[in-house]
Amino acid sequence: MSEAAVRLVGLRKVFGSRGGSADDVVAVDSIDLEVGDGEFFAMLGPSGSGKTTVLRMIAGFETPTAGSVHLGGRDVTRDAPFDRDVNTVFQDYALFPHMTVAQNVGYGLMVKGIGKAERRSRTEAALGSVRLQGYGDRRPQELSGGQRQRVALARALVNRPRVLLLDEPLGALDLKLREQMQVELKAIQREVGITFLFVTHDQEEALTMSDRIAVFNQGRIEQVGTANEVYEHPSSAFVAGFVGTANLLQGEPAAALLGDRAPVSFRPEKVRVGRPGGPAAAGEVVADGVVVEVVYTGVASRVIVRLDAGAEVQALVQNTGLAADDAVGRGDRVQVAVSRAHVYGVTTDAPVADSATEVEPTTADRVQGAVSQGGNT
Numbered sequence: 001m002s003e004a005a006v007r008l009v010g011l012r013k014v015f016g017s018r019g020g021s022a023d024d025v026v027a028v029d030s031i032d033l034e035v036g037d038g039e040f041f042a043m044l045g046p047s048g049s050g051k052t053t054v055l056r057m058i059a060g061f062e063t064p065t066a067g068s069v070h071l072g073g074r075d076v077t078r079d080a081p082f083d084r085d086v087n088t089v090f091q092d093y094a095l096f097p098h099m100t101v102a103q104n105v106g107y108g109l110m111v112k113g114i115g116k117a118e119r120r121s122r123t124e125a126a127l128g129s130v131r132l133q134g135y136g137d138r139r140p141q142e143l144s145g146g147q148r149q150r151v152a153l154a155r156a157l158v159n160r161p162r163v164l165l166l167d168e169p170l171g172a173l174d175l176k177l178r179e180q181m182q183v184e185l186k187a188i189q190r191e192v193g194i195t196f197l198f199v200t201h202d203q204e205e206a207l208t209m210s211d212r213i214a215v216f217n218q219g220r221i222e223q224v225g226t227a228n229e230v231y232e233h234p235s236s237a238f239v240a241g242f243v244g245t246a247n248l249l250q251g252e253p254a255a256a257l258l259g260d261r262a263p264v265s266f267r268p269e270k271v272r273v274g275r276p277g278g279p280a281a282a283g284e285v286v287a288d289g290v291v292v293e294v295v296y297t298g299v300a301s302r303v304i305v306r307l308d309a310g311a312e313v314q315a316l317v318q319n320t321g322l323a324a325d326d327a328v329g330r331g332d333r334v335q336v337a338v339s340r341a342h343v344y345g346v347t348t349d350a351p352v353a354d355s356a357t358e359v360e361p362t363t364a365d366r367v368q369g370a371v372s373q374g375g376n377t
Contacts, residue, residue, distance in 0.1 A: 003037075003072055003073035004034040004035060004036055004037070004070070004072075004073075005035050005036060005037045005038075005039070005071065005072060005162055005163050005195040006033070006034070006035040006041075006058060006069075006070070006071060006163055006195065006197060007033070007034050007035075007069075007070040007073075008031055008032060008033040008034075008054070008058075008067065008068075008069060008070075009032055009067055009068045009070070010030050010031075010032060010066060010067035010068070011028055011030070011031040011032075011033075011054065011057060011064055011066075011067035011068070011069065012026070012028055012029060012030050012031070012064060012065050012066040012067050013026075013027045013028040013050075013053050013054075013057060013062060013064055013065050014026050014027070014065045015027055026219050027050050027053045027219055028050040028053050028054055028057070028064075028219050029050070029218075029219035029220050030066075030067070030220075031050075031054065031067070031219075031220065031221055033214060033221065033224070035163075035195060035197060035212075036195070037162075037195055038193050038194070038195055039195055039196075039211050039212065040186060040189050040195075040196045040198065040209055040210050040211045041195070041196065041197050041198065041210060041211065041212050041213075041214070042198045042199075042200060042205070042206040042209065042210035042212070042213045042214070043055065043197065043198070043199045043200075043213075043214050043216060044200055044201070044202075044203065044206040044213050044214065044215050044216065044242075044243070045201065045215060045216030045217060045242070046201055046217075046242065047201060049216035049217055049218060049219065050216050050218070050219040050220070051199050051214075051216045052167060052168075052199055054216075055088075055165050055167055055197065055199050057069060058071075058084075058086065058163075058165060058197065059081055059084065059086055059088050059165055060076070060079060060080060060081035060083075060084050060086075061081060063077075063078075064077060071084060071085055071086065071162060071163060072085065072162055085161050085162040085163065086161050086162065086163045086164070086165055087156035087157075087159050087161040087164055087165070088156065088164075088165040088166075088167065089152050089153055089156050089164065089165070089166045089167070089169045090152070090167050090169065091167060091168045091169055091170075091171045091172055092172065093140075093148050093149060093151070093152040093172075094152070095140040095148060095151060095152060095155075096140075097139065097140055097141060099139075099140075100136060100137055100138065100139060101127070101132065101135050101136050101137070101138050101139070101140065101143070101151050102120075102123050102124075102127070102136030102137065104140065104151055104155055105123045105126055105127060105136075105151065105154045105155045105158050106119045106120070106122070106123040106158065107155070108155065108158065108159050109122060109123070109158060109159070112159075122158050123136070123154075123158060124136070125158075126154040126155075126157050126158035127151075127154050129154065129157060129188060129191060129192055130150040130151075130153050130154045130157070130188055131150070131184070132147065132150055132151065132154065135147070135151075144177075145172065145173050145174070145177060146173060146177045146180065146181055149169060149170070149173065149181060150184075152169070153169075153185075153188065157192060157194070160194075161194065162194070162195065163194070163195045163196075163197060164194050164195065164196050164197070165197050165199075166196060166197065166198045166199065167199050168199055168200055168201070169185075169198075170182065170185075170200075170202075170205065171200075171202075178205075182204075182205055182208045182209055183208075185209060186208070186209045189209075198210065203242065203243050203244060206227070206243075207227045207230075207231060207243070207244075208227075210226075210227055211226065212224060212225060212226055212227075213225065213226070213227060213230050213243075215230060215238075215239050215242065215243060217238050217242075222235065222236050222238055222239050223235040223236065223239050230243050231243055231244060231267075233344055234246070234265065234344070234346060235346070235347065236346050236347045236348065237263060237265065237346045237347065237348035238348075239346075240265040240346055241265075244267065245267070245268055245314065246265045246266070246267060246268075247265060247266050247267070247268065247271070247313050247314055248263065248264075248265050248346070248348070249263070249264050249265075249311050249313075250262065250263035250264070250348065252309060252310060253307060253309040253310050253311035256287065256307075256308075256309035257285055257287050257307070257309065258285060258340075258343065262345055263345065263346050263347070263348045264343050264344065264345055264346065265343075265344060265346045266338050266342050266343045266344070267316075267342065268302065268314040268315050268316040269316040270338055270339065270342040271313060271314070271315035271316070271336055271337070271338050272284075272315070272336065272337045272338070273303055273305070273315045273317055273328060273334050273335070273336055273337075274334065274335050274336075274337065275334065275335060276288050276333050276334065276335045277335065278335055278337075280337055281337070281339070283339045283340050283341060284337045284338065284339050284340070285337070285338060285339075285340060285343075286335050286336065286337045287307050287308065287309060287313075287335070287336055288307070288308050288333065288334070288335050288336075289305040289306050289307040289308055289313070289333070289334060289335075289336060290305065290306050290331065290332070290333055290334070291303060291304070291305055291306075291328050291329065291330055291331065291332045291333075291334055292304050292305065292306045292312065292330060293330060294328065294329060294330060296319070298319070299318065299319060300316050300317060300318050300319055301316075301317050301319055302314055302315070302316055302317075303315045303316075303317050303328060303334075305334060305336050307336070313336055315336060
């Protein structure tokens with residue numbers, strides 16, 4: 001097997017006094033991680049979870065309190081940023097406004113003393129790799145946000161680093177442009193074959209682009225896996241709730257539905273809503289309840305059901321244009337059904353409660369999450 005492009009061993013970062021005090025902040029807490037050559041790897045987590053601090057330690061902008069950083073098999077923990085075979089793309093692009101696009105892209109080569117002819121050739125190739133052929137004579141202010149992002153990407157790629165670090169590079173773009181750039185960025189990564197290490201708090205970005213994802217929480221990695229593994233088989237209640245939307249049951253509500261009080265989770269799109277007393281398909285578990293809210297989101301509606309056992313469950317119901325008789329509204333009694341194959345056990349820091357109301361979000365929280373289409377539950 002080839003040497004990992006990035007290997008982190010026992011990486012830890014504490015901000016505070018050197019002697020240690022109660023005011024010290026543990027930003028990164030003993031992380032071990034390997035990222036393969038040519039992999040598109042995402043570090044996903046909420047603000048303050050440690051992912052950007054890890055990126056900065058890989059880049060050399062922060063010095064670890066403990067542990068080591070290895071790039072291509074070489075320990076670079078104490079090396080300066082310019083001695084590491086990495087380049088970084090930031091959210092704010094940091095382009096020189098007085099320079100042309102070509103001058104921006106070739107600036108790093110000029111600093112390294114690369115000859116004019118080679119500099120021009122490599123700059124044109126880098127612009128071609130990000131689909132900006134013919135834009136070399138323009139100024140940054142003459143470009144769209146997406147084009148400026150690609151210039152920043154070309155400027156990083158022109159140095160041919162082994163690893164490209166991207167710190168939430170799409171955060172400043174509007175929704176449509178961000179979605180377009182997600183597809184383009186993955187296509188560019190495939191073409192150039194460089195390892196991309198991508199930091200984001202956006203679950204959709206991570207799921208859309210990544211070969212693998214590390215989910216961060218409070219300075220630690222909760223789970224590492226492919227997009228499918230992390231979404232379909234989360235290892236903890238935190239991962240289930242942060243990566244998309246999830247229903248969490250434990251205690252008495254879980255026992256009423258599944259015969260076991262242990263914490264379980266399942267996705268809203270796996271839940272079927274029907275009339276009370278309807279037949280259950282093979283492998284399904286069913287429970288009755290009352291609809292407390294219906295949130296229309298365009299292609300689907302989020303139906304929030306208060307089960308008779310005490311928990312609230314979300315279901316994602318496609319808006320297929322069925323007859324009004326088949327629609328459900330607030331106050332209707334319904335039956336929810338989910339296949340046992342789609343129910344998975346999770347770990348949780350919360351104690352197993354007798355009532356799901358002790359661990360479940362409120363209806364208002366769920367509605368807010370539904371309106372934002374992806375809030376944590």
